[in-house]
Amino acid sequence: NAGVTQTPKFRVLKTGQSMTLLCAQDMNHEYMYWYRQDPGMGLRLIHYSVGEGTTAKGEVPDGYNVSRLKKQNFLLGLESAAPSQTSVYFCASKRRGQGVLEANEKLFFGSGTQLSVL
């Protein structure tokens, strides 16, 4: 059981280049999230999805786009990379619980993608 898998693990881009980060989960989770982690700022939510075909903006969505065409995959795109997007990106997923059990559902994380934009 692989859990949450992120690819690639490392990437270096030049300003203005584009790229896509892939997140795949094999736990049949409904919810998927993209976070970025910067020193001293904790994890900040970029975009999230509550189900296949749906996406929503988080705290810091500017400069990013996402797609959830399949339930198991959540893609994060950078159309024109900027140095301010240098960060560690984490994907996470969570099951939708039934009724009161929803409050007991844990968040599971991938191992992260280190992105540097020069």
Added chain:
Amino acid sequence: KQEVTQIPAALSVPEGENLVLNCSFTDSAIYNLQWFRQDPGKGLTSLLLIQSSQREQTSGRLNASLDKSSGRSTLYIAASQPGDSATYLCAVRPGYDKVIFGPGTSLSVIP
């Protein structure tokens, strides 16, 4: 807007000490609070989850408490070991879908 803070930002203790990490949040309307551990260069691993209706959860040497009315949670680590060295993050669920994280406490346990 829900905000989560953690004190202290960093902590260094000798092996064997009991220690407490603090987490505060501004809005008491939460579904749950979750404590995570993050090792350098790694992802986050869930340690404990406390539902809003619960007061505490325990796992081995870890005990997490929740006082929702005051917007506080503590993570108690008993008899600390060098292997406990990591960054500890707390996160709250203010709604059905989002999870908001604190900045973390970096813990170093000295042998």
